[in-house]
Amino acid sequence: MSFSPTPSTPPEGSQKIALATASRNGQSLASVARGGALTMLTDPRSPAAEAYRSLAANLQFSYADRQMQAIGVTSAAAGEGKSTTVANLAIALAEGGRRVIVIDADLRRPSLHTLFGVERQEGLSNLLGGDQLQLPLIDTASPGVRLLAGGPVPANPLDVLASRRFDQALSLARAQADFVLVDTAPAGVLADAAVLAPRLDGMLLVVSAGRTKRDLARRAREQLERVNANLLGVVLTDVRGDDKLYRY
Numbered sequence: 300m301s302f303s304p305t306p307s308t309p310p311e312g313s314q315k316i317a318l319a320t321a322s323r324n325g326q327s328l329a330s331v332a333r334g335g336a337l338t339m340l341t342d343p344r345s346p347a348a349e350a351y352r353s354l355a356a357n358l359q360f361s362y363a364d365r366q367m368q369a370i371g372v373t374s375a376a377a378g379e380g381k382s383t384t385v386a387n388l389a390i391a392l393a394e395g396g397r398r399v400i401v402i403d404a405d406l407r408r409p410s411l412h413t414l415f416g417v418e419r420q421e422g423l424s425n426l427l428g429g430d431q432l433q434l435p436l437i438d439t440a441s442p443g444v445r446l447l448a449g450g451p452v453p454a455n456p457l458d459v460l461a462s463r464r465f466d467q468a469l470s471l472a473r474a475q476a477d478f479v480l481v482d483t484a485p486a487g488v489l490a491d492a493a494v495l496a497p498r499l500d501g502m503l504l505v506v507s508a509g510r511t512k513r514d515l516a517r518r519a520r521e522q523l524e525r526v527n528a529n530l531l532g533v534v535l536t537d538v539r540g541d542d543k544l545y546r547y
């Protein structure tokens with residue numbers, strides 16, 4: 300896959316539909332082979348790992364001249380690969396020498412602590428009540444990647460995400476990292492990602508080749524467009540090895 304910022308050739312069949320409805324310009328930034336978990340660490344030579352590296356390079360080269368530091372990752376529905384994308388992209392960026400902070404802003408179902416295999420300690424939701432000015436960052440197995448976990452599930456996640464406290468946390472994270480990756484709840488069904496998007500530099504939309512429903516993908520895109528999110532493009536996950544799209 301090339302790192303060209305120009306739109307790639309539209310994929311075939313259902314993937315074409317998924318991409319066209321999910322992304323304004325149909326731009327695919329990466330297509331990740333079937334896999335999951337921390338491929339970047341467990342199978343660093345796999346095609347999926349290469350796809351995450353490609354995505355990392357794509358982000359860095361395409362936006363070298365613009366502020367593209369805090370990037371949100373969302374998808375239309377649950378289980379399409381948001382958290383997996385966030386974690387592996389973070390590792391790929393760190394591999395290239397970047398300092399990365401990953402924020403688990405999917406406060407309803409935080410999962411990055413599990414993915415990174417760290418104890419679920421305090422996190423984002425703790426910041427709201429307290430007057431803590433230090434982020435409770437957790438080191439991960441990947442040097443260069445630190446995690447701000449979700450923390451205990453709050454009564455109203457939207458309040459946490461919309462709060463000035465969250466903005467402060469984001470500023471602190473920006474000051475301590477080259478990239479801040481923000482995992483979110485599904486944008487097709489919940490407002491969380493739309494609340495976050497205007498405060499981030501860009502959003503990636505994860506589309507699952509096998510699972511994403513066209514209507515929901517469109518709704519997610521519309522939600523984000525309504526708040527003027529900077530939609531960077533689509534990350535296609537769960538791509539079969541024999542798909543025409545999937546070529547290196």
Ligand SMILES: Nc1ncnc2c1ncn2[C@@H]1O[C@H](COP(=O)(O)OP(=O)(O)OP(=O)(O)O)[C@@H](O)[C@H]1O
Nearest residue numbers: 332333334335336377378379380381382383536537
């Ligand atoms: N490229 C991929 N190919 C196949 N399966 C994948 C891929 N990426 C992630 N998965 C799997 O899909 C499932 C959901 O992944 P993940 O938790 O990252 O999705 P999510 O969008 O964050 O879900 P949720 O909305 O529940 O937070 C997991 O079992 C994960 O291993």
Ligand SMILES: [Mg+2]
Nearest residue numbers: 381382405410
């Ligand atoms: Mg998730």
